[in-house]
Amino acid sequence: MIAMPLHKSVAIAAIAFALAAASTLTLNDYFVYVVTIGAIFATLAVAFDVLLGFTGYLSLAHGALYGLGAYACALLTSRYGLSFWVALPLCGALTGAAGALIALLAFRTRGLYFAVLTLGIGLIGHQLFLVLPNLTGGVGGFVGIPGPEQPGWLAVRATTYYALLALTLLLVTFICALLFVRSRLGAECLAVREDLTLAQALGIRVSSARLAAFTFSAVFAGLAGALFASISSFIAPESFTVLGTGFQLVALVVVGGMGTLWGPILGAALLTALPEGLRVAATLSLLAYGVLLLIFIIFAPQGIASLISRTARRIGGGGREP
């Protein structure tokens, strides 16, 4: 695998962002909403890929971290009257800190136990959203979350504005993730993923590398949650379950292509558009996720990203043949 130069990756991401942003000006409200949700899930998936794809750890706690960001934003903006723009970084910091704590606990275990331990944390998180009605609204959900303040100079529909915010968050997350995985820490994360013993023997700072990866993914999961809460105006625990969001994330990243960053964006786009396009109920969409996950793990474990790059290489390689 030859990595594309950084500036080229950023340029392609910026072009894709511009196209998606332009589309939100013309699409109807329903499709703009689909783009918004797709971008939020893509943000989650990119953050998740830093941990799963680049560091090799499967966390099932990320649905709860996403929820933590959402409820924190709901509380800060509605009960404490903070502006969304003040609440957003606070939510990122909070979930980052929570992620670091979870990581310190979870990395005491290895392999399967790591996944099981984070599963436990994901379940606890979801239960806390249910049993703390004073903070979260309990099973009835949190109602009346103020939307992000729209600047007067930006004369677009509110739905378009939300989509632009979600796409911007996705772009920022993608660039930050790109910088992270190409940094020294990112190289150390790869070493941890590939061979923990060898990494130790080469003096790689195993603990700090995977702590950084987990914290990074938690921060951006929290930011995605905060934005989701603010633009939805209503959130409920069912959006942050282990088998809902937690499992969907795994599906998005695996179907899109682990360890590529751009693959998970495609995965999110496909898996958000698919159930919407088919107009199926939420339970059926989870079924579709499960089936797709099975198909990809068996037939294309490297995901859509690898199918695309293999095809591109074949076309490119074929073109160069005399």
Next chain:
Amino acid sequence: MSLLQIRDIEARFGGVVALGGVSLDVPEGMIFGLIGPNGAGKTTLINMVSGLIAPTAGHIVFDGACGPWPIAQTVRRGIVRTFQQTRAFLGLSVRENLRIATVHSPDPGSIDELIEACNLGDVLDRTARDLPYATLRHLGIALALALKPRLLLLDEPAVGLTAGEVERLGALVRRWNAAGITVLLVEHNVRFLMDVSQRVAVLDRGRLLFEGTPEQCQAEQKVIDVYLGRRAADADD
């Protein structure tokens, strides 16, 4: 003074004594060979010097400082090892492997030297998993060399190599040694070890049986009885 002093190192796993109080001195700048039959404790010794496992008793003195230390610290002090079963980051390209190994290197230019020193120039963009066996072994050693060790621990680097590849490996080990790296070499291939090493120690059942020059070692009756003789007998079968 010796760069590495091993003092009364003992390793017990439950009731089994893998090493029963071994002392060795490895002088700076030397290629020091360690042989012994299977189960003699050679790899255990390497594991302890490199900090992968802690000895149950004894000391390791490196460059005047008294250990043992955990593996992260031995690496920082300049002791780096390779593995018997070659370890490399198999899913990554050779280039990415070297980038990871040099991530803490103060001198990024050293990657080029390393590529040259380990003959990896032609395979930089190949995935490690797809490399020929001998090249993969070179990569494994290159990863260790990337850390610019003062003491390189080579655990059976010649296993599975053809005669020609062993010869090339010998030339490389001498070259790194000439560049100032002290080498502690554990090896089953006696001819290779005797050829490359300036000094040799023989372990048998967790104890030091003999230490001396390769010539003395090959002439020593008890070494022949325990190890070389057994080998010769095996070869006759």
